Amino acid sequence: MAILKYIIGFFIVVNISYAYDLSLAKKNLIENITSVFVKDNLKKIYINSYFFNDIKNSFNYPYKIVESCQKADICFVDKIESKKLLKEKIIFITNYPGFLNHKDGVGSFFWQKGRPTILIRKKAITSRDIHLPKSYKKFLE
Amino acid sequence: MRKNSIINFILLIVILLILVFASLYFFNSFEKKIETKLLNIEYNKAKNISKKIEKFIIPALQNENMQIYKKINKTLYLLRDKHIEYLYILKVKNSKLFYVADGSDKKERAFLNQPFIPEKEKIWDRIISDKQIKVLKRKNIQYIGFTYLYPVVSNKKVKYIIVMDISINIYNKINKIIQIYKKSVFLFFILLGLFILIIIIVLMMNYRQRLKTIIDPLTKIYNRNILDEIQNISLNKKVVAMFDIDHFKRINDTYGHDIGDIILSGIADIIKKNIRNDDILIRFGGEEFLLIMNNIDKETAIKKVDTILEKIRKKTFKIDENISINVTVSSGVNVIPQDDKSIQDSIKKADEQLYLAKTSGRDRYKIYNGEKDIKIFDLNDIEESIKENNIFAFVQPIFNTKEQKVTKYEVLARLKYNDKIYAPFFFLEQLKGTNLYRSFVKIILNKSLEMIKIHKIELNVNFYAEDFFDNSLIEIIKEFENEYKDYMKFLTLEILENNKIQDIELFQKRIDELKNINIKIAVDDFGTEYNNLDYLLVLKPDFLKIDGSIVKEIKSNEYSIKIIESIVILAQKLNVKTVAEFVEDKESFEKLQQLGVDYIQGYYVGKPREEL
Known part of the structure; x- marks a missing residue:
């Protein structure tokens, strides 16, 4: 078997550059965040973000993409369309300056330096009586 | 031999496979070493940059204001090379991490004091606890191959972490x-493989070609070309034996060459079966075989030769329902080849013994063990003897039974060498067919005719039938004719036919020429070999010399008496005189007289002597 390994190792050019599916990573993380914050069976998601728009069509049940933040359980947006919604809905702003500017937002989810960054406001969680799993504690501001 | 070549081929393949796998193993470990070495270059580069940042930039971070932040970001940006995707500094505060400097492009640049949430907390915790440089290999971050983490320690605590995200391109590089x-090595292996393949093919072709040149196609044993390759072998503990099939020419002439080939192969097989694998068996000539026995003592070697001769003797070659052939073999054995200068000398001595075995009656072996009493002459020795007048014409008396006295003599050639006298069988075979033979014949005839002239006696001189096909004998006799014209009637030529006469007409013509000058003709060894009755028709001889093998049996074999009786009657009818030779005792002498034989010759009558 060891000999076989050497032969395979020799004839197959091993590609050290790892294949990384960014769209899949984005979709998985949105589903993960949604599952933490939305407890309904059908989880309605609104996306209006330059960075995340490309994955809108990739969700399946129980995740459903809706047309407006109003109709959604959770929103991922670049800009805040209405301050009222900010207080009512669970809104993740998809850039850091937006997160800094809107203190009422639940959190922020954006991509920086090739890696995802999640930030969650403790105050917003407490006021909405949302219980975070242990793995999400590190994202609390 | 074929089995050996297959084993060699398999061995070669196994060695090749081992070489290939060893090379692959070496290549794989070498590949890892190259990767590590190239990565180490990048690590060292990252370490050097980090050290510079620690020395020159970290102190400036004490003042956290935008102005300084922007300046530091610009500096970090300039420190990046094409493989450093991101270069930034994180501040450690209550085990949490915050950006305090970021040399990234504007789009990716973090805000001052922006929290940094690591995706693998444990490694980050570890760098804070053990304060050692860490390298994270990345699989889940776009464009990043590995992340280099350099802790900046102050008061035994990690205050900052310099982070370098190295591009995935470094791996691509x-x-x-x-x-x-890999391609070079692969190409090298392909070329090496082709080279080895070509070498194998060339070697195999050479091997086949070599086999063709050293193997006799008929008997599948070595031919004499192998001697070139073994001429320098040590002759210690070896025994050299020559074998020759007796009367092989007769087999070829009687049954044809195809049957002769069957006999040759059969004899080779018998010898092969009775020798060891490390012995060398060579088809030395037409029906001659040379055997070089390795690591053997002389007693065992002689026993082996004896066994081979015995097995050949017992073997019957059944050609078809009607033809069965039995053959015998003569052998000469040199049991002390270690005393010889070369293998050729050893073979020569074995060949001399073979010749002795042949002349001693065949179907036997003779051994050379270093004794020097037997000399086989080469042409130089004979030429020297001729030049120094050391060729002698001995005479042996022939008793006339009618006149009851010696009336004839047979001339017997002798050669003197180192004060010893040698009979023709020591030198005649070597002499035949050479220019020296003519000189030798001339000397013997001259001496014979001179004796006749002086003593007025009848003399018999021996010749082979084949001598008459060469003009030289007739020319020599004609040269003597003038001087000895009146004495030719006292000269009898004893003719021994050792080969079947091909050109009867020429032979008869020559005999008639001799008879015309009154030379008499005797048939030698009548009753054996080729000397058959039809021979009498051609020669019309004056004498018949009854073969010694028949005469010797006269005391014990009734048939011998009857044969001699019949020959005498036949001779009387043809008006030919009979001569019995090899008579060694009184009983035989008297018996032959009773049977009516005209002349008797042998030791009983008188031994050969130098003078009359």
């Missing part, structure tokens, strides 16, 4: 180098 190397 390493990959490219390895691939080039």
Whole structure:
């Protein structure tokens, strides 16, 4: 078997550059965040973000993409369309300056330096009586 | 031999496979070493940059204001090379991490004091606890191959972490180098493989060609070309034996060459079966075989030769329902080849013994063990003897039974060498067919005719039938004719036919020429070999010399008496005189007289002597 390994190792050019599916990573993380914050069976998601728009069509049940933040359980947006919604809905702003500017937002989810960054406001969680799993504690501001 | 070549071929393949796998193993470990070495270059580069940042930039971070932040970001940006995707500094505060400097492009640049949430907390915790440089290999971050983490320690605590995200391109670069190397090695192996394949093919072709040149196609044993390759072998503990099939020419002439080939193969097989694998058996000539026995003492070797001769003697070659052939073999054995200068000398001595075995009656072996009493002459020795007048014409008396006295003599050639006298069988075979033979014949005839002239006696001189096909004998006799014209009637030529006469007409013509000058003709060894009755028709001889093998049996074999009786009657009818030779005792002498034989010759009558 060891000999076989050497032969395979020799004839197959091993590609050290790892294949990384960014769209899949984005979709998985949105589903993960949604599952933490939305407890309904059908989880309605609104996306209006330059960075995340490309994955809108990739969700399946129980995740459903809706047309407006109003109709959604959770929103991922670049800009805040209405301050009222900010207080009512669970809104993740998809850039850091937006997160800094809107203190009422639940959190922020954006991509920086090739890696995802999640930030969650403790105050917003407490006021909405949302219980975070242990793995999400590190994202609390 | 074929089995050996297959084993050699398999061995070669196994060695090749081992070489290939060893090379692959070496290549794989070498590939890892290259990768590590190239990565180490990048690590060292990252370490040097980090040290510079620690020395020159970290102190400036004490003042956290935008102005300084922007300046530091610009500096970090300039420190990046094409492989450093991101270069930034994180501040450690209550085990949490915050950006305090970021040399990234504007789009990716973090805000001052922006929290940094690591995706693998444990490694980050570890760098804070053990304060050692860490390298994280990345699989889940876009564009990043590995992240280099350099802790900046102050008061035994990690205050900052310099982070360098190294581009995945560095792996691509390493990959490219390895691939080039792999391709080169692969090409090398292909070329090496082709080279080895060509070598194998050439070797195999050479081997086949070599087999063709050293193997006799008929008997599948070595031919004498192998001697070139073994001429320098040590002759210690070896025994050299020559074998020759007796009367092989007769087999070829009687049954044809195809049957002769069957006999040759059969004899080779018998010898092969009775020798060891490390012995060398060579088809030395037409029906001659040379055997070089390795690591053997002389007693065992002689026993082996004896066994071979015995097995050949017992073997019957059944050609078809009607033809069965039995053959015998003569052998000469040199049991002390270690005393010889070369293998050729050893073979020569074995060949001399073979010749002795042949002349001693065949179907036997003779051994050379270093005794010097027997000399086989080469042409130089004979030429020297001729030049120094050391060729002698001995005479042996022939008793006339009618007149009851010696009336004739047979001339017997002798050669003197180192004060010893040698009979013709020591030198005649070597002499035949050479220019020296003519000189030798001339000397013997001259001496014979001179004796006749002086003593007025009848003399018999021996010749082979084949001598008459060469003009030289007739020319020599004609040269003597003038001087000895009146004495030719006292000369009898004893003719021994050792081969079947091909050109009867020429032979008869020559005999008639001799008879015309009154020379008499005797048939030698009548009753054996080729000397058959039809021979009498051609020669119309004056004498018949009854073969010694028949005469010797006269005391014990009734048939011998009857044969001699019949020959005498036949001779009387043809008006030919009979001569019985090899008579060694009184009983035989008297018996032959009773049977009516005209002349008797042998030791009983008188031994050969130098003078009359």
